[in-house]
Amino acid sequence: xxxxxxxxxxxxxxxxxxxxxxxxxxxxxxxxxxxxxxxxxxxxxxxxxxxxxxxxxxxxxxxxxxxxxxxxxxxxxxxxxxxxxxxxxxxxxxxxxxxxxxxxxxxxxxxxxxxxxxxxxxxxxxxxxxxxxxxxxxxxxxxxxxxxxxxxxxxxxxxxxxxxxxxxxxxxxxxxxxxxxxxxxxxxxxxxxxxxxxxxxxxxxxxxxxxxxxxxxxxxxxxxxxxxxxxxxxxxxxxxxxxxxxxxxxxxxxxxxxxxxxxxxxxxxxxxxxxxxxxxxxxxxxxxxxxxxxxxxxx
Numbered sequence: 001x002x003x004x005x006x007x008x009x010x011x012x013x014x015x016x017x018x019x020x021x022x023x024x025x026x027x028x029x030x031x032x033x034x035x036x037x038x039x040x041x042x043x044x045x046x047x048x049x050x051x052x053x054x055x056x057x058x059x060x061x062x063x064x065x066x067x068x069x070x071x072x073x074x075x076x077x078x079x080x081x082x083x084x085x086x087x088x089x090x091x092x093x094x095x096x097x098x099x100x101x102x103x104x105x106x107x108x109x110x111x112x113x114x115x116x117x118x119x120x121x122x123x124x125x126x127x128x129x130x131x132x133x134x135x136x137x138x139x140x141x142x143x144x145x146x147x148x149x150x151x152x153x154x155x156x157x158x159x160x161x162x163x164x165x166x167x168x169x170x171x172x173x174x175x176x177x178x179x180x181x182x183x184x185x186x187x188x189x190x191x192x193x194x195x196x197x198x199x200x201x202x203x204x205x206x207x208x209x210x211x212x213x214x215x216x217x218x219x220x221x222x223x224x225x226x227x228x229x230x231x232x233x234x235x236x237x238x239x240x241x242x243x244x245x246x247x248x249x250x251x252x253x254x255x256x257x258x259x260x261x262x263x264x265x266x267x268x269x270x271x272x273x274x275x276x277x278x279x280x281x282x283x284x285x286x287x288x289x290x291x292x293x294x295x296x297x298x299x
Contacts, residue, residue, distance in 0.1 A: 007056035027177035031194035048077035075147040109142035
């Protein structure tokens, strides 16, 4: 559904995106992660057709996105910083969306009014940040896009509304095979929603995997030996991070769980446990492996 081929974008002397290639299947929820300034928003804006890439191809449904009105009818971008026309009401913005998107569903707009209980006569600029965010999702989901591109989408929503919005997104993916690309610093929310993950660093895509595969390749291990830690343990395993806590060594190790377990068991440890690892922890240690410094953050 979404395909990028060797995409590059720079602003003056800053190379924001460099040689990125990715493929997002129809009906997938893809999480784009990265350090601050990694180029995530630039990449999203190229996929949305707001920026034109300097090199490479940006395709949705096999067609170039930039200045392609037909494709932009099917793709909707919700930025981090919200914008509405001055003095407009929710109903007036809904009319604008209806004129812009041929797939607009008035029946759904009315039905979603039960989920987002804000009077349509309210002027949007007078609403709180969280209520404005609700309006954005109300309008976007009523437009029935094939592709929804989200930049920090749930910022400002309370816990109950966050869950309602997540349920609506998952429902549209399940029922209509809508494709979602989401960038967020709230990795817990990304972990709840996404089936694929890409990690961007200094404009380059350093990791792209299914979330389940990513979790199966990185593990948190708690281990203790009689006496000193065997040198073979430190040399033969791909250890991303280690921290000594008394007699117990806590490690983040990349590799398949079966191999790690079998190898450590062969060294006759006194204690050996593999502990659950969150997406946030995986992100932190993968970033540490490419030079994004970390210290004392194992929990």
